[in-house]
Amino acid sequence: MSERLIIFDTTLRDGEQSPGISLDVAEKLEIAEQLARLGVDYIEAGFPVASQGDFEAVEAIAKTVRGPVIAGLSRTNLADVDRCWDAVRHADRSRIHVFVSTSPNHMEHMLKMTPAQVLAETRSGVARAREHTDDVEFSPQDATRTPLDFMMEVLQAAVDAGATTLNIPDTVGYGIPWDFGALIQYVRRNIGGDYITSTHCHNDLGLATANSLAGVQAGARQVEVCVNGLGERAGNAALEEVVMAVRIRADQFPGIEVGVRTEELARTSRLVSRLTGYPVQFNKAVVGRNAFVHESGIHQHGVLANSSTYEIIDASSVGQQGSQIVLGKHSGRHAFSDTLEKMGLHVQGDALNAAFARFKELADRKVQLTEADLEAIVAEEIGGVGAEPAFTLESLEVTGGTVGVPRARVVLIRDGEKTEASADGDGMIDAACQAIKAATGIDARLTDFNVSSVTGGVDALGDVIVQLDADGVKVSGRGVSTDVVEASARAFLNATNKVVRVRARTEARARIDEVTP
Numbered sequence: 477m478s479e480r481l482i483i484f485d486t487t488l489r490d491g492e493q494s495p496g497i498s499l500d501v502a503e504k505l506e507i508a509e510q511l512a513r514l515g516v517d518y519i520e521a522g523f524p525v526a527s528q529g530d531f532e533a534v535e536a537i538a539k540t541v542r543g544p545v546i547a548g549l550s551r552t553n554l555a556d557v558d559r560c561w562d563a564v565r566h567a568d569r570s571r572i573h574v575f576v577s578t579s580p581n582h583m584e585h586m587l588k589m590t591p592a593q594v595l596a597e598t599r600s601g602v603a604r605a606r607e608h609t610d611d612v613e614f615s616p617q618d619a620t621r622t623p624l625d626f627m628m629e630v631l632q633a634a635v636d637a638g639a640t641t642l643n644i645p646d647t648v649g650y651g652i653p654w655d656f657g658a659l660i661q662y663v664r665r666n667i668g669g670d671y672i673t674s675t676h677c678h679n680d681l682g683l684a685t686a687n688s689l690a691g692v693q694a695g696a697r698q699v700e701v702c703v704n705g706l707g708e709r710a711g712n713a714a715l716e717e718v719v720m721a722v723r724i725r726a727d728q729f730p731g732i733e734v735g736v737r738t739e740e741l742a743r744t745s746r747l748v749s750r751l752t753g754y755p756v757q758f759n760k761a762v763v764g765r766n767a768f769v770h771e772s773g774i775h776q777h778g779v780l781a782n783s784s785t786y787e788i789i790d791a792s793s794v795g796q797q798g799s800q801i802v803l804g805k806h807s808g809r810h811a812f813s814d815t816l817e818k819m820g821l822h823v824q825g826d827a828l829n830a831a832f833a834r835f836k837e838l839a840d841r842k843v844q845l846t847e848a849d850l851e852a853i854v855a856e857e858i859g860g861v862g863a864e865p866a867f868t869l870e871s872l873e874v875t876g877g878t879v880g881v882p883r884a885r886v887v888l889i890r891d892g893e894k895t896e897a898s899a900d901g902d903g904m905i906d907a908a909c910q911a912i913k914a915a916t917g918i919d920a921r922l923t924d925f926n927v928s929s930v931t932g933g934v935d936a937l938g939d940v941i942v943q944l945d946a947d948g949v950k951v952s953g954r955g956v957s958t959d960v961v962e963a964s965a966r967a968f969l970n971a972t973n974k975v976v977r978v979r980a981r982t983e984a985r986a987r988i989d990e991v992t993p
């Protein structure tokens with residue numbers, strides 16, 4: 477008899493808490509749809525009480541994404557729990573995840589509560605959640621720095637109040653695999669009741685995956701993970717690493733089965749990277765673009781003879797085929813939309829026309845495009861599901877070099893009207909960004925800039941990710957082109973369009989608040 481290891485994905489909650497990440501509702505929905513395609517068991521869609529935007533995203537996901545159970549995070553106070561339920565209740569199956577800090581450090585410095593108060597909060601918060609749903613998770617935050625006796629008292633109180641999953645968060649990444657495994661075993665042996673034990677490991681010492689696996693070996697049957705290992709500070713355990721470790725080393729996890737469709741791992745990783753603006757390191761396990769690349773002659777020789785000489789994972793089993801050429805400059809609109817559909821990208825109407833026009837433009841310059849190229853084009857062109865760009869780039873002219881001041885001129889289109897502007901800059905990229913600022917009237921500060929190539933090879937598309945801060949509105953943007961200056965300008969414009977959307981939403985909400993008594 478096999479036992480399911482529940483994959484609880486928290487990319488949209490803990491992952492979104494990574495510095496500089498701010499996803500809008502459309503982007504969260506797009507990621508949630510892909511997580512459903514990947515086959516995770518749970519999607520923690522957000523922390524509904526944190527902001528109106530978070531609430532709306534969790535609600536939208538609960539209303540539309542089918543397959544995984546939709547969970548929301550909540551503090552123990554009753555109003556938070558009710559608000560969380562309001563957001564997740566639309567799903568076919570919903571979970572409320574209640575947490576409270578239990579370590580002396582957090583109780584003293586953050587909660588300003590006594591242990592007795594924390595115990596009472598646990599009971600009331602879990603009991604309230606249980607009034608709404610019979611799927612309730614409880615987490616004693618900072619568990620690995622909590623005295624064992626107190627943690628056991630709190631956990632037993634949570635189960636007695638109705639918790640069905642006990643999650644043991646290594647909030648600050650303090651655990652060491654054998655120590656964390658022993659903690660999970662201790663909980664399993666000493667807390668009575670019908671519940672599933674879960675791990676939630678942060679990566680401050682680079683041990684999040686190892687700690688999660690030690691937890692599974694000790695009896696945990698849920699792992700909380702994030703795509704690409706995103707999350708607070710150094711991140712959370714990486715979904716792709718934990719899943720593949722259990723699959724590839726099944727001998728170490730006898731009888732444990734994981735439901736994830738691993739062929740979707742690479743695409744999920746690329747989508748999350750693109751929408752969060754967090755690049756994936758080249759040598760990242762499983763989804764990094766070098767994970768199946770062999771450099772030394774001896775390795776190349778071995779892999780050509782038989783890939784198992786230096787590869788323990790079959791690249792196609794994790795969807796690492798992004799370098800396959802799929803379309804070229806002679807491909808028509810039909811082949812283009814057909815290929816997108818096969819890739820799971822449902823683009824229609826004006827968005828499809830715009831993406832096709834851009835594809836043609838790039839195919840003319842690059843000749844052949846891969847799946848990864850197409851994903852990047854579509855993402856840049858439509859900037860998230862159903863999101864119309866405010867400004868589109870009509871043309872860009874740049875001059876620069878070692879002599880004279882770099883200068884750029886852009887022509888943008890908004891609602892059919894052209895706006896143009898010119899500007900000088902410290903370099904050609906800076907000049908292009910300054911010209912965009914002048915043309916859009918949006919004064920955004922560039923806080924991060926990253927350039928890489930979508931695929932390998934000398935004719936690869938340049939892929940630029942930027943993060944902007946416009947009066948506290950933090951957004952990321954991405955642009956691709958065969959020309960890095962153009963890719964940078966497109967990324968800057970892509971992010972600027974997000975600022976326009978965020979401002980429009982904020983103004984609309986303010987108008988609603990004005991007329992609501």
Ligand code: KIV
Pocket residue numbers: 490549575615617618643645646647648676678
């Ligand atoms: O790291 C942590 O403790 C958390 C909890 C809210 C589960 O993210």
Ligand code: ZN
Pocket residue numbers: 490645647676678708712
């Ligand atoms: Zn966490």
